[in-house]
Amino acid sequence: MxxxxxxxxxxGGSLAGMLAAAALASVADRVTVVERDALPTGPEPRKGLPQARxxxxxxxxxxxxLEELLPGVTGRLREAGAHRLPITTDMVALSPKGWYRRxxxxxxMLLCGRDLLDATVRAQVLADDRVELVDRAEVLGLDGRDGAVTGVRIRAHDDAERTLAADLFVDATGRASRAVxxxxxxxxxxxxxxxxDSGLAYASRLYRAPEAARDGFPVVNVMADPRSGGPGRGGVLLPVENGQWLITLLGTRGGExxxxxxxxxxxxxxxxxxxxxxxxxxxxxxxxxxxxxRSTANRRHYYERMPLWPENFAVLGDAVAAFNPVYGHGMSVAALGAVALRDVVRRHGWGSPGLARRIQKAVARPxxxxxxxxxxxxVFFPGATESGPTRRERLLARYVDRLTLTSTGNGRIARKVTDVMSLERGAQVLLAPRVLLGALVGPLKPPLTAPPLTAEELKVAGLR
Structure with a gap:
């Protein structure tokens, strides 16, 4: 039989939802994606993505x-104009402790417009015959008991209501999630x-880069200083597809x-x-x-700590934790969470007791x-929380400040810091004896006094 x-x-049919569908398609016979909006067929703007611009x-x-879930997707993005920029080789960044060396x-980093990224991922996911898209459908709620979720009620664009049954339901509806x-x-x-919530506001524009700088230019990042005692202000230049620069200016409460x-x-x-x-x-x-x-607050739900968790239900991506986008971690966390989802199902099997709880705990790690x-x-910006930083956060911040300073003049320590920033290794690597010693010694090279742009970069950008 x-x-x-x-x-x-x-x-949810945004990036987190599509990556969850890709993860589940490798372990399930059928995956249905329910999306509120009509999804575009190509790299076009869509509703519900305040960060997309x-x-x-x-x-x-x-x-x-991302590549593990969707083999070949990185190549498709590169062919469409996305950039792969080595870190810190192609990064010109002013940290709170000075200019980083390259x-x-x-x-x-993989850099492109959000519309291109989403369209490329979406096309590859929906090309899988195991994945079905139901768009223009509103989620009304879940059916079940406190012990298990048995269905999800949806209303289609024609106002018809129905209930979808499944072995597993994954909420990837983002910041607007109603999972609680x-x-x-x-x-x-x-x-x-x-x-x-630091009260951070973003103002962004697209520019046509100078002609000679369209084939390659580093990321430029003037970072806000969270421990200046006042509002933080910063600006970022990212080279994206079609010879364009995406520029974002940002400021926290009082300095927007x-x-x-x-x-x-x-x-x-x-x-x-x-x-x-x-x-x-x-x-x-x-x-x-x-x-x-202004949709930039850090907001986290600790679902993994709940004393009871229903079978057959999991939460992923921004629906679990939404981050200040200045650190660029939201999409990476969604991809890592989707891999964790797939791996837990593979390891324990469909229908195993506590499967959904195991998924939720695995998703919580990235x-x-x-x-x-x-x-x-x-947490150090004025008004970010009612009570201010915790004692643990103050202690960690002092160490991070020292690592940041050391990284401006010590390549080995800079690499360890980027190990963590890139989400390739856990923060425990920063507590290794050699890193602790490096932080104690401090930078090995004198501070830079100007942005480390090369003579050629200054020339192609029109600055020399």
Whole structure:
């Protein structure tokens, strides 16, 4: 006798949802993706993505997970114009402790517009016959008891309501997730939750890069200083597809950039800790008006700590934890979480007792790593929390400050820091004896006094 087909339903058709579908398609017979909006067929804007017009990147830890889930996707993105930039070789960054040197490659970033990334991933996922898309459908709630989820109720675009049954339901609906309400409706308590909101605002524009700089240019990042005692202000230049630069200016509560396009250049020139971003965009041609968002708070639900967890239900991506996008970890965490989801199902098998709880605990591991990195910085901005940093966060911040300073003049320590930033290794590597000794000794080279752009980069950018 043949076994009953295994099925899964993924709620949400954005990047996290599509990666969850890809993960489950390798272990299930049928996966249904339920999406509220009508998804575009190509690299076009879509609703519900406040971050799409602003800087973002896929760190190498996430990019490797992406390729593991969707073999060949990195090549397709590169063919479409995405850039693979080695870190810190192609990164010009002013940290709170000074300019980083451009050390030999340790990791990399995958850079392109969000529309291109989503369209490329979506096309490959939906090309799998095991994956079905139900779009323009609203999720009404879950059916079941506190012990198990048995179905999800949806309303289609024609107002017809139905219930989908499956062996596993995955919520990947992002920051707008209603998982807390769904769980309490099933009789479960609300999970522990924490929010760290620096009041960060983003103002972004697309530019046509100078012609000679369109085939390759480093990331430029003037970072905000979370321990200056006042608002943080920063700016980022990312080279993306089609010879374009994506520029984002950012400021925390009390130091926000304006949504007014006319004020963009002034903020870049006068408010940042160094005018390099303003100098570069002065050589480029603006292609868009300013896109503006305040959807940047760090928000985490500790589902993995709940004393009771229903069978057949898991939460993934921003629905678990949404991060300040300035650190670029949200997409990478979603990819790593999808790999964790797949691996737990493979290891324990469909229908095994406690499978969903095991999934939730596995998903929490990459979430925790990125959370500590983001919150460990943002908690120091004025008004980010009611109570301010914890004692643990203050102690860690002192050590991170020392590592940051050391990284400006010690390539070996810089590599360890990027091991963690890229989500390729856990934070425990920063406590290794050689790293502790390196931090104690401090930088081995004197501080840089100017952005480490090469003479050729200055020339092609029109600055020399």
């Amino acid at each position: 043949s076994q009953r087909p295994t099925t899964a339903v993924v709620l 602003h800087v973002h990147q896929m760190w190498s830890g996430g990019a490797r997970a 050390w030999a490659e340790s990791h990399f 309400q769904w769980l309490t409706d099933l009789g479960l308590p609300a999970p522990e939750r924490r929010e760290v 950039p304006s949504a007014d396009t006319a004020d963009f250049d002034r903020y870049a020139r006068e408010e940042l800790r160094h005018p390099i971003v303003a100098e570069l965009i002065a050589q480029a041609a603006p292609l868009t008006d300013v896109a503006f968002t 979430v925790g790593a990125a959370w500590d990195l983001a919150v460990g910085q943002d």
